[in-house]
Amino acid sequence: MVFEDQAESGAAGREEWHYSPAVSLGPLRFGMTVSEAVEAAEEFGQTKVSDCLRQHTVFSPTSKIDIHRRGAIPTPPAVTAYVSEAAGLFCLAVDAVQGPPVAYDGILLVGRGMAALERDAITYAEANDVQFRIMPEGYAAPDDPGIVMRAQLVSGILRSRPLFMVPRDGAWTEWDSLPDEEYRIDGRVPGSATPPDNPWPD
Numbered sequence: 149m150v151f152e153d154q155a156e157s158g159a160a161g162r163e164e165w166h167y168s169p170a171v172s173l174g175p176l177r178f179g180m181t182v183s184e185a186v187e188a189a190e191e192f193g194q195t196k197v198s199d200c201l202r203q204h205t206v207f208s209p210t211s212k213i214d215i216h217r218r219g220a221i222p223t224p225p226a227v228t229a230y231v232s233e234a235a236g237l238f239c240l241a242v243d244a245v246q247g248p249p250v251a252y253d254g255i256l257l258v259g260r261g262m263a264a265l266e267r268d269a270i271t272y273a274e275a276n277d278v279q280f281r282i283m284p285e286g287y288a289a290p291d292d293p294g295i296v297m298r299a300q301l302v303s304g305i306l307r308s309r310p311l312f313m314v315p316r317d318g319a320w321t322e323w324d325s326l327p328d329e330e331y332r333i334d335g336r337v338p339g340s341a342t343p344p345d346n347p348w349p350d
Contacts, residue, residue, distance in 0.1 A: 164250065169292055170314055177237065195213050198211070235317050239316075241310075244308060255268050257290075257310045258309075273291070
C-alpha cells in the first residue's frame with residue numbers, strides 16, 4: 149500500500165525506481181565502476197563526474213556522479229552516486245525534489261514530510277509486526293540497514309532524502325560509509341543558512 153499520493157511529494161508523473169537491498173536501485177547496481185554507472189545512468193539523463201574531497205584516508209579515492217534529468221542541468225541532480233575506487237558504487241542519494249519516486253514495500257520514501265514518513269513507518273511496523281529504525285535525527289524509518297534516511301531543506305520544510313547504500317572499503321556499517329557530502333544538520337549541509345522555525349510538517 150502507498151500511504152501518500154505521489155502528487156503530494158512532487159513525484160507525480162515520474163517513473164518509479166525499484167530498490168533491491170544490497171543489489172541495485174533503478175538502473176544502477178552496487179559495485180559498478182564510474183564508467184559503468186555513467187553508462188547505466190544514460191537512460192535516465194545526463195551525468196557529471198567529479199572527485200570527492202578525501203577527508204578520511206582510511207577510504208580509497210571516491211568519485212561523485214551527479215545524475216540530472218535530461219534537459220534539466222540547471223536544477224539540482226536527481227540522483228547522486230558515490231563510487232569508491234576500492235568498492236565501486238556504494239551510495240545513491242535521491243534528491244527530495246528532483247529524484248525518482250522510490251518505495252519500500254509500498255511506503256514512498258522520496259520527498260516526504262519527515263513527520264508523515266515517520267508515521268507511515270511506524271504504522272507499517274505495527275501492522276506487519278516488524279521493527280523500524282530510529283535515524284540519527286531522531287525520527288523513525290523503515291528497518292533496512294541499506295537505507296539511511298536524511299532530511300533535505302526544501303522551501304523551509306524538511307523533506308526526505310533517502311540514501312541507498314552498502315558498506316565501503318571495509319567499513320562495518322552503511323552509516324560508517326556515509327559520504328562527507330551527505331552529512332546534514334536539520335536538512336542543511338554544514339555552513340548553509342539558518343534552519344526554519346518549524347521545519348517538521350505533518
